[in-house]
Amino acid sequence: METTGTRRSSAWLLGVWGLTRVVLLLFVFKVYVFPGPDVTSDVSVIYQGWYDVLRTGTFPLDDVTWQYPPAGALAILSPALVFWLDYPSAFFVLAFTADLAVLLLLLNGGLRRGRTLRGAAVWVAGVPLLGPTVYARYDVMVTAVAVAALLAGARHPRLMGALTAFGAMLKVWPVLLLLAARSRAAWAWAAVTAGALAAVFALAMPGAFAFLTFQRDRGTEVESLGALVFHVARQYGWSGEVLLNYGSVEFLGPYVDVVSKASLGLSCLAFGWLLLWRLRARRFEAHTVAEAAFVAVLMFTTTSRVISPQYMVWLVGLAAVCLCFRESRMRLPVALVLAACLATVLEFPVWFSHVVASDGLGVTLLFLRNGLLVLATVLAARVLWRSTVIRPASVAVPAQPTRPRETSLPS
Secondary structure (H helix, E strand, C coil): CCCHHHHHHHHHHHHHHHHHHHHHHHHHCCCCCCCCCCCCHHHHHHHHHHHHHHCCCCCCCCCCCCCCCCCHHHHHHHHHHHCCCCHHHHHHHHHHHHHHHHHHHHHHHHCCCCECCHHHHHHHHHHHHCHHHHHHCCHHHHHHHHHHHHHHCCCCHHHHHHHHHHHHHHCCHHHHHHCCCCCHHHHHHHHHHHHHHHHHHHHHCCCCCHHHHCCCCCCEECCCCCHHHHHHHHHHCCCCEEEEECCEEEEECCCHHHHHHHHHHHHHHHHHHHHHHHHHCCCCCCCHHHHHHHHHHHHHHHHCCCCCCCHHHHHHHHHHHHCCECCCCCHHHHHHHHHHHHHHHHHHHHCHHHHHHCCHHHHHHHHHHHHHHHHHHHHHHHHHHHHHCCCCCCCCCCCCCCCCCCCCCCC
């Protein structure tokens, strides 16, 4: 039975959520201007341009900034559901709705036995730390699907599989949710759903998988871990440049391909570690699926040659699901991710000009944000390994029998 304390906590979380989200809406609707570059231009220019093309029944084949799986078209077309609003306004309303859906999922999940409302609190606090960027990208919609999949995992593996596949067809990263799934039903439904969606899009819309070739010539995005090499190198006369390339601000010039390959190598090492963990893991608890997904996405986000601010929404959503479970040991990594969110909104959009200029403030913010992500990744991986990989019991050496001491009777 729900206690009075739980009801008060839920009401408090809903109240704080409502207050902070109204502030975000005021920023995206430009009632107030958020510091830095306009983060809503992606919706009003890029997304709306894609929308106009997608409505004709084809993907934007001539636009290399389209780098998403085919179901991403559904997110871009979704504002048509709110047809009485202009495209940007409808998109912001739907992003707000997805945010609310995540909160309700976390509140519902947190009220079950063995669960807690800490996960909902993480979501309530984490999203506004990222500023209005959250409502100006469709990542919050993908995160809603991922959160629903993880919370459904234990009791409804088929639903988890279907939702995971749908999320992966929206944006690839949700495929990592299946890392610790042990139910064959989850994997089977994921395969069937992904296959069905891929077939429908391939037959119905030309260019459904053209996105696979649109990232080959990308540079290193200025906010990524590898970009720190060039931010420092610019202080010593590096001859490269910073340009808008493939939809993001990237470094282009000497040795960029080397750093990009090194980032890919780190991602391969992360994949190898995850594979080793999956082979060695023996103790699977209710929260293991969420924790494994959190670690995997942390690893691939941190090592990627692109760390866009909206990627942090994924981590906040997965972190929130982890802390829905009372037994989760991910509190410190989650706290580090929330701190990284605050550093992220400072480096973009607030002081993004300093990041592009590679000056002292910009480089310091990037070292702080990326350092927090690296530390969170290492600690989360350590927690996951220690909680699931059982050490082999040491072989006990049998004790040698002791001979009774001979005693002599007094004469």
